[in-house]
Amino acid sequence: MATRTDAPTRREQILKEAARLFAERGFHGVGVDEIGAAVGISGPGLYRHFAGKDAMLAELLVGISGRLLTGARRRLEEAGGVSAPEAVLDSLIEGHIDFALDDRPLITLHDRELDRLRDTDRKLVRQLQRQYVELWVGVVRELYPELAEPAARSAVHSVFGLLNSTPHLTRPGSLPGRAGTAELLHRMARGAFAAAGSR
Amino acid sequence: MATRTDAPTRREQILKEAARLFAERGFHGVGVDEIGAAVGISGPGLYRHFAGKDAMLAELLVGISGRLLTGARRRLEEAGGVSAPEAVLDSLIEGHIDFALDDRPLITLHDRELDRLRDTDRKLVRQLQRQYVELWVGVVRELYPELAEPAARSAVHSVFGLLNSTPHLTRPGSLPGRAGTAELLHRMARGAFAAAGSR
DNA sequence: CAGGGAGGTTAGCGGTCGTTAACCTGGAGG
């Protein structure tokens, strides 16, 4: 994994703060002045970097969906073919958990502010999300062949709900650290799939 | 269960439509004129029934949290003592699923628009939610005594995430009907808890 | 049958918000 070491671009600062604010108070609940203030510039200065407030949300959501899908495809081809479907599923779960734990604001936005996008952007995000889901569905059905496709798809959505619950586990110190949380979530996801796949 | 047969109050109509609209486009994304239009009156007519837009959201959220907690307490004392903890947990899961399937907009609002409330209302809702969670935690720990309390609480939150994923299963016709969905969610929730509780 | 309140209506005020316009400035390049 190529870890970034150079300083973040101003654009990246803005996106990061915008994501945090959008997740905290909702897209309509945040003003451009607040986003600007969060990165040390004021209001209209943002328009040197983005066409508008909508454009920030669009870039965030497309970016999230794209990164999720790309990561899942990489994991699939890295572990696919050479491994049992259990290992592939474990890898997918691990990737999603990493994402949910490291980018909570983005995970929150991901299924909350989709309808605020322009038609064209929303369709793109929906398409990326759908591909991501179908990729999971394929792996799950390989592991639990007796699971019908609609049920498998519902199960995948539900497990996403489970994994994306991390923003609600916000109380720091109460839970057994990042590693412990990740392991707990992982076990629960596997348990949920196993229960869904048992007839 | 005492089923309502009389016509819904105008207040109830408003609350129902407001819940739907808030869930669809977010609290700040919906204008009072839209809410009014959804019940056939226009804009300011709402103020004959509510003190303001905030008051509608507050009544919705307090109502949800209260009904969830009340229902859970009733189920606990109906099934508690006379039944094994498994039966109690099943009853809690069933109640939550009924709620998630029958009142999707409310379930969506429940963890999405809490921060838009006035301090006093938000504290009340948080308190009700916390009591609901703790009630689950108690039952879960009774069933899986080896599960530490923080882990049990995380597990409960995660299962809520799983059960509350129903708004994402919106495609009608794709899933095997309400009963099938309920049963699938139930099995997955039990599987997730079992996996969390296994050392 | 008078009267009054419940439940509407439209007009409009005041504040907020996204966006644009016009201007400024420091630093890199010829």
Added chain:
DNA sequence: CCTCCAGGTTAACGACCGCTAACCTCCCTG
């Protein structure tokens, strides 16, 4: 050293939105 542009600034506009004011109209009741 001049120039120019990237990246800021403040002012202000126009739209929208929550809410109030003022008014209207049934319908129920004494």
